[in-house]
Amino acid sequence: MINRYTNDKIVEIWSDKNKYETWLEIEKLIVEAWSSIGVIPNEDAKLIRNKAQININRMFELEIENKHEMVAFTRAISETLDDEKRWIHFGLTSTDIIDTAQNFLIKESNEVVQNEMIKLGETLFSLAKKYKNTLIMGRSHGIYGEPTSLGLKFLLWFDEIGRQIERLLFSKKQIEITKISGSMGNYVHIEPEIEEFVAEKLKLSIDSINTQVTQRDRHAFLLSCFANIASTLEKIAQEIRLFSRSEIKEWNEGFGVNQKGSSSMPHKRNPISSENISGLSRYIRSFVSVSFENNLLWHERDISHSSNERLILPDVFNILVYSINRLTDTLEKLVIDKNEINKHIKEAKNIYFSQTLLTYIIKTTKFSREEIYDFIQAATIKAMNENKDFKSILEQNNIQKFISINALNKIFKDEYFLRNTEKIYERIDISWLKKMT
Structure with a gap:
């Protein structure tokens, strides 16, 4: 992901440092779980907790030799231990660590997305209240229809964001799970109690059933949810773009004192933020087809999903958080021109x-x-x-x-078109915003 579209929190979550430290923490928790049921001596578990470290550069050196990321990882850890190193990765397969860690990183990233969505909802609700009784010409097919409440536009999007958060919460429930069930997912060399111990420590749920991997329908659903969110972001951005057109000019993005709109035409003030959001939203939606293909793995597992997930998961979180944040900022700085709004209402000549x-x-x-x-x-x-x-x-x-x-x-009274606006506002459920803030 290029720096332009990154978010510091997401970058940190998906950094190699955080990823491998999460792997190490899960390895330590599994050792402690084995110790809790009497398989690994308590003293060895304590030594591993206190001494085990991961040197990423050393791990990369080992990976060049053995061509296996997890083997390189476990051997790099073992180099920091003594005899107790025999318990590292005990009874596990690679994806017990990789998928559980990845699902944990998704969990952390989902929290960032959720918080940004709440901020967007707050901004939309504020605009909805501010413009509740402001008339604006409604359009269908791009043609003048009847005046409506400007506030209802923002309230509509606020309500939609509420539904998107509800979908996000459901997708969180499905993806934020452990996968510590062994090579075929049937707990032959590990006990279910080990997974339960780790799940509790990481505040993850336990998968009901899996194979060597977490089933990728869960990831596909999450990315479908993100694509849906992106469609809402672009819907709002598109409306800003439409209202910014020269022949309308009812809404405009905020424009800084030293901001430039064109390299050749000094008069230009383009809706660049909304266009940026539109373009990135399309990119987010493009990940959905890949995520569905990833659900089609051979038998208990292959790694055809692995390569693209290294790219699309951090990328989709970065772009989504960036886009939500930019839309919130754009809305907060939005310039509503009531003179132009009223002019178009009058132009319609009743x-x-x-x-x-x-x-x-x-x-x-x-x-x-x-x-x-x-x-x-x-x-x-x-x-x-x-x-x-x-x-x-x-x-x-x-x-x-x-x-x-x-x-x-x-x-022929314009206020007639606002006569039931209050009733619509009363219908809207704002409890989700109150609970989350």
């Missing part, structure tokens, strides 16, 4: 009252829906073609046939 009028006449008269619809549609076409106010066109074209002018005036 055309957005067409459905309001349609439903009112249907409700208060006995005219057929078809007759009313066709009359209103003709009036909207005339208003748009002539760039005139919809209400005035109605008055000029005998709207009195359906409704009085007095009733018409009462209908």
Whole structure:
């Protein structure tokens, strides 16, 4: 992963130093577990706890010779011990250490993702409250529809982030597990109690059943969850980009005093953060297909998954945390131009009252829906073609046939479009945010 898109916490978690120290800690815990059931002498367990170290450079030297990472690791540890070294890796296969450690690193990384998601949720909820009663033109198919609450846009995303966190919590439950069950996963040379001991110490769950490896459907589900989160990030970023267009200009990313938008055009202010998030979100989603392929291992295990996981796992955590953090920052600095928002509402020249009028006449008269619809549609076409106010066109074209002018005036009130906004806010579950903060 290039430095531009890294997160310090994630980099530290997935560093060689932390990974191999986690391997060493699991080896020590397994020794202590054996000691707790009387297989390894307590004195040897204490010596291993206090003396065993890992010299990464020495390990790499040994790996060049023996072409096996775990053998190089255990022998590098053994070089720091005396006779007690015989208990290192006792009854284990490589993935008892590798997969348990990797799942533990995933656990630590998931906490970082979760915390960044909570911050994003807090920011969205703050914006939702701030703009609850601010009207903005709603659009469907990119075309003016009816005004809606600007706050509802942020509330919608807040609610979606809540669902994404719920999915994340479920995927955490599935992936944050131990795998200490031996070469074929059937505890022939190790006892289930050993795994239970380590799981408790690392605060991991125990896998129900496995082979030589943790089954990769668990990883595929986690990355699918991340891809879903990324789709939400891009959804929000895309909306910012759309509103930043020159012909709209209702929202804009914050722009620093010395910031430059273009190397050739000094006037440019591009939505670079949102575009960055969009691009990285697509990259995150690309990992999903690889993760599903990794579930297709031969018999009890092969290592076709191993090489790509060394890349995609630290990368996906780095990019995801970076993207969430950048989106939060972008939203906190978002510039909402209420003048442009109001200008576009006025530009619509009341055309957005067409459905309001349609439903009112249907409700208060006995005219057929078809007759009313066709009359209103003709009036909207005339208003748009002539760039005139919809209400005035109605008055000029005998709207009195359906409704009085007095009733018409009462209908054409912009605040009508906010009439149930409060009820929507009351529906939204914010308990997850309160619990997590």
